[in-house]
Amino acid sequence: MNLFRMDDLSNDEIDEILRVAAQYKRGERKRSFEEKTGALLFYEPSTRTKMSFDMACHKLNIPILSFSEATSSAVKGESLYDTVKTMEAIGADFVVIRHPDDEYFTQLDGVNIPIINGGDGTGEHPTQCLLDLMTIKEQFNQFDGLTVTICGDVRHSRVARSNAYALKRLGANVRLSAPEDWRDHTLPFPYLSIDDAVKDSDVLMLLRVQTERHDRAVVLNDYLATYGLTVERAEQMRQKSMILHPAPVNRGVEIDSKLVESDKSFIFTQMENGVYIRQAVIELLLTQGGIHNETIN
Structure with missing residues (x-):
């Protein structure tokens, strides 16, 4: 009944979420859950993820419990587990959590409402991955055989990890491009230079330099020229x-x-697309008793 990692989803379940999200986008699907309540617990700054979950809930007529770490009992030492159990006790039907700890959800055994991972440290970001997949599918109508290069701060990116494994599982040819110090060699994908990547990638997925996760100061003065996507490099990209x-x-x-x-x-x-994906994920968690169900209509 939770969505922690992309591996929680089978390929069929990914396809189903993308299908439901596309129906929301085309205006073919309308659902209302005004009897449900959600809680968004963001322990790290966020604009797109938090606001798109807000909008998804608004479109589904789901009221949201407000939360700010700075004004919550977390500043008094309350554990994440006790905070989430509080949300459950006062009536939340699901919770979305972003937290700086990798795999924070391992602390939450005993929580009895669905948990959606809004990003765990440098771990994973499944709903970001799903919206990326939706965007790619809209362009190419497939994943099998596509060449996707993920470029930038790979070592500190939960987006890179979620996307790399999911895209490989769906049949894409996944490569990475990063400065040597920012490479994650636990990921079983080849590295190449940005200059080589732009020439034959169907999808060039750029990553933010996550300066807040580095253990020393990061100098970015020449990053664009050396590792980023310049106008000159973009001119070498394939037409589509x-x-x-x-x-x-x-x-x-x-x-x-x-x-x-x-x-x-x-x-x-x-x-x-992030709004539609998050509508789809919330709907499926609330109506199917969990993501894992092969008979979603």
Whole structure:
């Protein structure tokens, strides 16, 4: 009854979530859960993930319990477990959590309402992965045989991990591109330079440099020229290739500002699709007793 990692989903379940999300996007699906209540517990800053969960709940007529770590009992030492159990006790029907600890959800055995992982440390970010998959499928109508290169701060990225494994499982050819110090060699994918990646990638997925997760100061003065997507590099991309970025975008660092809203960029489409994906995930958790169900209508 939870969504912690992409491995919690079978390929059929991923397809089902994408199908339901597409129905929401086309206006073919209307659901209302005004009798349900959600809680969004964000222990890290967030704009897109938090606000799109807010909007998804609004569209589903689900009231949200407000939460701010700074004004909660977390500052008094309350554990994550006790906070989530409090949400459950006062009537929340599900909870979305973003937390700086990897696999924070291992602390939550005993919670009896669905938990959606909104990002755990450098672990995973399943709903971001799902919205990325939706955006890619809209462009190519498939994953099998696509060449996807994930570029940037791979070592500190939960987005990279979720996407790399899910895309490989769906048949894509996944590669990575990163400065040597930012490579994660636990990921079983080849590395190549950004200059090579732009030439044959169907999908170029850029990552934010997560300076807050580095153990020393990061100098970014020459990052764009050395490792980022410049206008000159973008000109080498395939005609139908696409640029993705989970955002927030550091314009002029990971990507030239001129490319953020270019014809190849689907960055704002990703943000739009995030609402529909999160509607679909919430609906399926509330109506099917959990994600794992092969008879979703």
